[in-house]
Amino acid sequence: MNGQGPPARWRGAVLFCAFAAALLAGSCRSPPPGDTVVKFWAMGREGEVVVQLLPEFERAHPGIHVEVQQLPWTAAHEKLLTAFAGDATPDICQLGNTWIPEFVALGAITPLDRYVADSRVVDAADYFGGIWETNVVGGALYGVPWYVDTRLLFYRRDLLAQAGYASPPASWQEWTRMMAAIKQRAGADRYAILLPLNEFEPLLALALQQDEPLLRDDGRRGNFESAGFRRALQFYVDAFRNGYAPALSGADVSNVWNEFGRGYFAFYISGPWNIAEFKQRLPSSVQGEWATAPLPGPNGPGASIAGGSSLVVFKASNKKAAAWQLIEYLAQPDVQQRFHELTGDLPPRRGPWRQAPLADDVYARAFRDQLERAKPAPRVAEWERIANEMRLVAERAVSGKISVDQAAKELDARADDILEKRRWMLARGGLR
Amino acid sequence: MRFDRAAWWFVAPALLVIAVFFFFPILAALLISLTDFDIYALADLSNLRFVGLGNYLKLLETPQFWQALGNTLYFVVAGVPLSIGASLGAALLLHSRLARFKPFFRTALFAPVVTTLVAVAVIWRYMFNTRYGLLNYALGGIGIDPIDWLGDPHWAMPAIILFAVWKNFGYNMIIFLAGLQSIPEELYEAARIDGASIWRQLRSITLPMLSPVVWLVGILTIAGYFQLFAEPYVMTQGGPLQSTVSVLYFMYEEGFKWWNLGSASAVAFVLFLLIFAVTALQLRGRKWTAA
């Protein structure tokens, strides 16, 4: 830079052009000519594995190319919302089914009723009712279940037998009796059940077993002061007060599998992924001694949470037909079965459950039973935050700082507060 | 006074960028913090409402916010003195006439500063591993039981502080070193003739002469440590039990996870006011002690 050549402002202009060109290069990339490229976002392990199922789809649908992007679960929610804000959503996406109401409120995903009505593969009647329902918001269907997730009892058969019981509990009454007997044998430093205080799912499952819904007036207000929720919370709190459960968070139990193997607790409420983990991580001495059972209810077998992931199509997609073809393919019973073999995820429809290996799996059997009684959590965009408040308030009730009735009242107040915007939206007709 | 007409050609582009992409967003943040900007508003701006100081008042009632504030203060109160102490110690050693291979040591001690935080966090996360981590191995060598560094709510923040000190102390070390080099050598000569010990020289010459630099470094470091984010994001994701959620991490989750952009902006302003207040207090304290 010695004054020769173009003056500085021209150099600036040249830089600017280079920079503008770089911007363009950064923002548009050309798809392979002729092909319809379907962008598919999937999370965690599912995102890794689904790639293996796609070649067959692409063979059967020449002209469609599927591009999978894998999102880590821990960042998926943020990523999806930034993508929406930045108009960069994919065509099809795996969505945790509790997230669906939020994306409906955003107007980000498209109703699928029309496609399902014309489909010969996606048969609503074959799906477990509670799971299907999680995808219905305001009367319209927004997702097709991909796999399911529910919570039930993992228990130690040997510890139960030592306490004098040959089979797992079916009702709260039996359950309480068994926990008391186990605790009596176990002594001061062992427990009957582990209910980690940093998870809201066990309490939510107990609450869903009640007849009263958790929110009332079409999701306008909390319904935690109902007799049902208070009964569930009382049962939950009593488990700690009576010494059946240790007042610990999951983080305090450094390794759940070790502790379960050592008999630190006999019951554990958890989900299907732990079948594989227990098989792999429990010491061989207790491998034959654990089993799964449906969640006991207030009077006989009870309901549990309808969790899992669904496949949704984004409103902004201009390849909806191709995206739907991919959903149909992934919903086929034989593809579902292969998906189960690859991931251990449980299928949301009854078909694949009738054949081996699922039909013969002793650990999965309880899940099959439970799925018939799976109930969706309230379908409002604010639910995850309310569930989080439920956990925090329940933790205070467990520690004895507030009574069950006070906790219920506090929860209603917090829920009403969180739902204020929703009430306002409904009042002005701004919500679908 | 004569004005240079060409001047605007030089400053206008930069000022325009700073005005549009810095000052304007800050004013906008102030406005947004007075609204309930959320996912409904993101879907349709007509769903936006003015809530006055509602977001701020609500924050004061949010236990998670207070916890985040507490965690951040913990990080600042424990981390800043440790970090400055390490910087000062290293600078004194490097400045010592007895030290050898000075350029090598200076570069070695400074190296962590230029490394990419996300990348070195990966290393440290593994060093903190309960079972296979080198840290527990070393502690085991002196008879200390393994610590669940990143899984135990009591240890996660100390682990992050240790990591932050390792990463940052070199920066202030260089500043201290420059400060040490500007202390006139004659002062030490005189002290030595008087028979003052090393400690005595440190206490009555080095530290008083260095105190303006220490003060400045303290202000800058405190302001920096208040902005803790990437360390917990990469190492612990705020856990265990929210024990490493900092104010900025809270803001990130509130804004970019739950999309309560109104409330996230309020968090950002509270943080700003906090840093501003602490800085002002320090400046005032300086004046007061100097007077």
Add this chain to the structure above:
Amino acid sequence: MDRRIARGVQAPLVNGLLLAAAAFTLFPLLWMVSVSLMSPGEASSYPPPLVPQRATLGNYRELFGRAGIGRYLVNSVFLAVTVTAVSLVFNVAAGYAFAKLRFAGRDRIFKLLLGALVIPAQVAMVPLFLLLKQLGLVNSYGGIIVPAMAGIFGIFLVRQYALSIPDELLEAARIDGASEFRIFGSIVVPALKPIIVTLAVFTLLGTWNDFMWPLIVLTDKDLYTLPVALASLSREHVQDNELMMAGSVLTTLPVLLMFLALQRYYMQGLLAGSVKG
């Protein structure tokens, strides 16, 4: 004689402490390189191995092959270079003008800028995101480059240095009839060369290492920078320590090398930015 004995103890003490400190700072970095050369799973044993049994480049092959890290490397280099080049033009011009040219409101504007230095950038983050969304720059490199085109710190750094340019030099050129732009190109820029290099190093390192903003702005995986890609890799591959270490090596090595080469300029900028402020 007392002193000589003290000295005999002190010299090993000082150097020993320095050695210990250097071990503390360098050990994790050296160990990172060592683990990155181990075969998968090798590091997960007790006691933790310090050196690989048989060094392998398998992790790097895996990173460039399956994980496609080459792309992120290119992205990071491109972004760092572009941001540096563009912001240098803006900041150097403005810093010079604040030091040497007279214009209405100069000192008041400069004071305002200085005051704004204490505002954490995070305050502006949310509205900046919404603004970039309006401009269509979310999920493109524009979202990173455009807001970084000028910075208060850079202007400040250049201005402090430019104050030392003698006014007579500029006046002489003006009397010779040179335009302001010509003066800037032929006198100012050469005179500012040291601080330009310093600022370039700072900007390069800062852009390369930046994490939070690219994390928010870039959604498309193909656009990720190395740190963002590494963070998302590390969340998916918690178990693959050796692979992650190789990724860390690739991310830190370029900045470390650059720092070693341009150390002098970096330290200068560091001191100019903090002590004079």
